[in-house]
Amino acid sequence: MVPPRLRGVEDRGGPTLAAVTALLIALLLLAVPYAAVGAQESGSANERQAPSREQVDDLVRVLDNKAQREQFLERLQSLSLAEDSLDANEPAVLSEALHLDQKVGRWLERYIGTLEGFGLQRSTLGRVALVAAAMLVVSGIVLLNNWAARVFNRKLAGPRARYHLDAGRFSSLFAVQVWAGLALAAMVFVYTLSQVYFDTLGRWLPADLLVEFAETALAVLLVLLLFATIWELCNAIMEYLGGRKGRGGNARMQTLLPLVRNGLMCVLVLFAGMVLLSEVGINVVPLLAGAGVLGIAIGFGAQTLVKDFLTGFTIIAEDLVHIGDVVTVGGRTGEVMRLTIRKIELRALDGTVHTVPFSEISVVDNLTKDYSYYMLNVGIAYREDTDAVVDCLLEVDRALREDRGFSHLILEPLEVLGVDRFGDSAVVIKARSKTRPHDKWTVGREFNRRMKYAFDERNIEIPFPHQTLYIGEDKHGRPQAAARALLDGA
Structure with missing residues (x-):
């Protein structure tokens, strides 16, 4: 649809200010893709060329014609949608999704504005006092954060015992809280030094670099906090369910819990590593492709290890053994002390620990299954x-x-x-x-x-091996006399 001001231009057939404006906008829109293509082909900004006179005349003729102008605008809209779809397909990182750059920048601007409000950085003594005051405040905040982490950790002792959780459950969250406080305090203090002594440290610690570093550090801390929360919640749920079971169910949970924990840890470390690499600007897609190829190569080269995994998964999934069972596997008998996805550890009656890979197990003799x-x-x-x-x-x-x-x-x-x-x-x-x-x-x-x-x-005889000595008889049925040496017990 043509705006009212452009309708007048179309009726008169002459260029006006609106037409010139539209022409300039179109030129700018055309200049962006031309510049991108020129940069990709030549690799240098100096080789870019401006549109020729013929191209400008063609563009004017297109804008003067209503049908061609509408077709031109439709192509521009399709081009804009294509660029938006390409941007949408790019992997987004956490800092961009949460707009951490804007939030960190606004917070630091307010912080510097507060420092400038004191007016102490105008003199050397004032700068020292300002840095000392900032250091004192930051240290107080760090101590308060550490105290809060310890208090909250102690407050969870009651719920841990009530719901049969591990004594150290959720402690990793408070550890992340403490380290996050220390890291943020260090960054704030360094930023304060760079702004107060800008004339000396400004060229070594530019504000943009510090803001970008703070943004990345904050994103890393959020990632660690997120995955630590997932880890602790999953473990708490498993421990709670294991505490509600009876002896058999508890043995089953004790068997599966280490395996699930190991698998969960591998998955969380993998995803956390991918997110962290994305935060620092590393493309993880080639790394994943390389890891897949490496995994296939390892699978072909380590067939025994793969057999251990498959056999172990079958034994554990079919609930053949539990932690604490007395079993005979691979020619060894003992109490099951530990189960992994690759091996089983048995402790014999004399204390010897036998480690048997699952690939060597063909028969499992469970001596304590149910009864x-x-x-x-x-x-x-x-x-x-x-x-x-x-x-x-x-x-x-x-x-x-x-x-x-x-x-x-x-x-x-x-x-x-x-x-x-x-x-x-x-x-x-x-x-x-x-x-x-x-x-x-x-x-x-x-x-x-x-x-x-x-x-x-009751005088019931429990026999033991007996030996009867037969001397023999003569032809008349009379027993023969034994030799004296034999009678004497020689």
Whole structure:
């Protein structure tokens, strides 16, 4: 649509002030892309050339014609939209998104205005007094910030205990608060020195450089605070959920918690590093591409490591072992002390710590999954009554279950499976006692102790290997006389 003032120009057919203004605006709009193209092709601003006379005449003819002018304006609008879309596709950094440059600049202007209001920088003594006063104020603010961080950290001791959180949970936030206070105080003090002693330090510490540095430092501190908050909140949620579970759920949380923490730490460090590199002006897209290629190369070269990861993920995802379980893996038996995505650490009964990579594990024997059985292989002499022995075993089990020290460890009465086999010198009766997962050895040792006393009271023989010496007989069936050396025990 043509404005009213341009309609008069179109009717008269002669140039007016409005037409000249439109011509100048069009020339300026054309000069921007011409200048950009010339800078990209030549690499030097001295090689740029102004539009020729013919180009200007063509532009005037375009503006005089209504249809051509509207078409020209549509092209300019499409060009502007294309430039806006290119700007939108550029990665934005945190400082630009939060307009930190404007906020930092306004704050420093107010700060310098306050310093100039005292009028002390006009003399040498006044400058020293101004710097000393600024240093005193900044030190007071730092001390107040440190005190507030300690107070808030102590105030969280009650909620940490109430919600079963770690004693140091959210401490990293207060550490960031302390370091942020120190960093900002140092920057403010340096900026004060540069402004008070501008004639000496101005060329070494220009205000624009200090403002840009403060903007970047503030963005870095915000990034650290953001990712520290995410880290602490995720850990607090996991610890709270783990505290509400029972023993089995708590063991599951203790198993998964270190793995989730390690994964979360890697993700947060990766993203924080990318954001920080973007803040300092480094393009992270080539770095990500290089990291992908490097990861593929490492994957091909470290197949055993990849196998460790995949096998470990399967074992952990299928809930085969927990922290605290007694397992047999890779020919080693012990209590699970630590699980990572690559290996499992076992502590044997003698204290030896076995580290078994997941790639060497084909079978997992969990001795304490949900519950346990203590197996009894009771050997008695061939002359003993097996039914009487079974009754004796049941009496021992009944007395053990009635004992307050062991009743809570035994889940079911003794299960006698019967006569299992006939050995060289004993009849073996097999039985088993169902106990809590980690208490079968305690119950089994006490059962053996009481069984020995019960067998002694009933004169039930627990056999041991015997050797019968046969001397032989003569042709008439009479035993032969043994040699004297043999009788003497030679």
